[in-house]
Amino acid sequence: MASKLFYRSTRRLVMKRDNLLNISRNMSSWTPDLVVKSTFKDIEIPSVSTCEHIFQNIDKWADKTAVVCGFTGRSYSYHEVYKYSRNLAARLRRHYKIRDHDVICVMLPNLPDFPIAVFGVLQAGAVVTTLNPIYTAHEVSRQLSLSDAKLVITIPETAKVVYEAMNINKTKIPVICVTESNENLPTGAASLNDLIKDTLMDTSILKEVNIKTEDVCFLPYSSGTTGLPKGVQITNRNIIANLEQQEDEKLKQYRDTTKSYQDKTLVVLPLFHIYGLTILMLHKLSIGSQLVTVPKFQGSTFLNVLEKHKISLFYAAPPIVLFMASSPAVNPHHLSHVDMFMCAAAPLPLADVEKLFTKAERKLDFLQGYGLTETSPLVSSMTRHTDNYGSVGFAVAGTQLRVVDQSMNNLGPNLVGELLVKGPQVMKGYKNNEEATRAAITSEGWFRTGDQASIAEDGALxxxxxxxxxxxxxxxxxxxxxxxxxxxxxxxxxxxxxVGAPDHRHGEVPKAFVVVRDGHALEKEEIINFVKERVAEYKRINDVEFLDAIPKNPSGKILRRILKEKYC
Incomplete structure (x- = not known):
């Protein structure tokens, strides 16, 4: 009996080994340990700063338009972006006493000045933390406090919120405003235009800057898979790696800039978000593309931008795709110049992709990608001219993927589990939060995404x-x-x-479940208005359910699944 059991056990092990060997032979991206490795050519990460990397080829397109407002036509050339950002950097060092590793908050909509502000901060040796310009004073105050920001760059329309946030924190830091006219400049704020266009600016002070590739350059705030916002420490190396990872010929989404040709990249996705910041702004400026900024999505004016500027690279999130696919105002002409259409931020159903093709009256080169703030952001991208619209593509160069079960055992092809990522684009960690960092990144350097995923036999995620x-x-x-x-x-x-309750317009909307203190009474509207005053519009509570107790597991974790199944 023992010998038979030994034989069966040995036979199973041999069969498992042979299956794994077949996987590795048939799919070069799979290893015998069920780890998927990128098959794209390895990248080299130079020991330079982000700005040095982006500006390394600027002489090739110095006179071309770097960024233009899709609405007003206001623009900057590549030479101007470089010159003005250095002027700003010198001002920050000399006048505002900014030093290496200080944090500066950039709270701007998509404007032509956005790259100048960001590159100015980086060239001053400081770190950029971006803020959504529709945030409330409470949200702004928290991020200013958590990041220990030394200065804010914003617009007059949101400067009031910034000052309110400072009052909440009982602090006062300088404010610089992007404005075409000093007439609406808030009292005490400086004009970015005045700072950058000083023709006599001495930039020699920038020789003091001592920033290394391993130093943090961006500090966006993300909630990760759960919890309150945490500062994501993204280094120069992370960013440069992610820029280089987009350069493989099989993944390349753009045409080279020449004397007679320049791609036009639509920038309607927010630049304060890592997707817009890295994929649209940093990468596209590094290859000489023209950014066409849209400060706010509005149907008719948005379509005018597409028509006027003849967009070739169209990056979108699902709501924009749905608008393009379903709006009666959209016609094939609006998409006639689009060479590449990419959707990310959330999965998109195949039916919506097909509706977009119907609207365009042609099969667009449509791709999906996947990433997170903590991965700078790109993890995977589909190759050009694909028919696989259900996948978010293949791991970019230098990246490894694992899908694991609840015991952290690796799962094979097409099995669903939690996705883990390892690569040079994975963040350094969360600022001043070692506990959260340890929970997110394993001792072996794997980042736990919290996303449920599977990987096909060919490596498609x-x-x-x-x-x-x-x-x-x-x-x-x-x-x-x-x-x-x-x-x-x-x-x-x-x-x-x-929890998130299904909504046909927005995908999901927040629904609250509340336990009222004994002896008190509350109405739904009072709660909805209380939250409304403290958060951005898209975060507002849509509905309230009153309960005697919130369902939780023995460790105290809220059982959201039960709430969703029972009440949503």
Whole structure:
């Protein structure tokens, strides 16, 4: 009996080994340990700063337009972006006493001045933390405090919110405003235009800057898979790696800039978000493309931009794709110049892709990609001219993927589990939060995405579900824990939970579950208005359900699945 058991056990092991060997032979991206390695050519990461990398070929297109406002036509050439950003950097060092590794907040919509602000901060040796310009004073105050920002670059329309945030924090830091006229400049704020266009600016002070490739250059705030926003420390090396990872000939999404040709990249996705920041702004400026900025999505004016500027590279999130596919105002002419259409930020159903093709009256070169703030962001991208619209593509160069079960065992092809990522684009860690960093990055350097995924036999990645906890509203991530924290600030609320409820217009909307303190009474509208005053519009509570108790597991974790199944 023992010998038979030994024989069967040995036979199973041999069969498993042979199966794994077949996988590795047939699919070069799979290893015998069920790890998927990128098959794209390895990249070299130079020991330079982000700005040095981006500006290395600027002489080839110095006089070409780098960025233009799709609405107003206001623009900057590549030479102007370089010159003005260095002027700003010198001002920051000399006048505002900014030093290496200081943090500066950039709170701007998509404007032509965005790259100048970002590159000015980086060339001053400082770190950029971006903020959504529709944030409330409470949200701004938290990020200013967490990041320890030394200065804010914003617009007059949102400067009031910034000053309110400072009052909440009982601090005062300088404010620089992007404005074409000093007439609406807030009292005490400086004009970016005045700072950058000083023709006599001495930039020799920039020789003091001592920034290394391993130093942090961007500090966006993300909720990860759960919890309150955390500062994601992205280094120069992370960014440069992600820029180089987009350069493989099989993944290349652009045409080379020449004397007679320049791609025009639509920039409607927010530049304060890592997707827009890296994929659209940093990468496209590094290869000489023209950025056409759209400060706010509005149907008719947006279509005018497409028509006027003859967009060749169209990057979008699902809500924009749905608009293009379904709006009666859209016609084939609006998409006639598009060479490449990419959708990311959330999975897109095949039916919506086909509707877009019908609207365009042709089969567009349509790709999907996948990434996270913590991965700078690109993890995978589909190759050009594909018919696989259900996949978010293949791991970019130098990147490894694993799909694991709850015990962290690697799973084979087409099995669903949690996706883990390893590569040079993975963040350094969360700022001042070692516990969160340890929870997110294993001792072997694998980043736990929290996303449910599978990997096909050919290495193509499929995302089955978004982050376990986050609510996706029109492509924006809304962390339940943040809204729960806001709700618990209400003196009459004892406990609270928030989940995403299905919504035909926005995908999901936040729904709150509230336990009222004994002896108190609350109305839905009071709670909705309380939250409304404290968060950006897309985070607002849409509905409230009153409960006697919030369902939780023995360790105290909210059982959101039960709330969704029972009430949504």
């Amino acid at each position: 499929v995302i089955h579900d978004r982050l376990k906890e986050l609510i996706k509203v029109k492509g924006f991530q809304v962390p339940p824990a943040e809204l729960e924290s806001v709700l618990k600030e209400h003196p009459k609320i004892l406990d609270a939970a928030v």
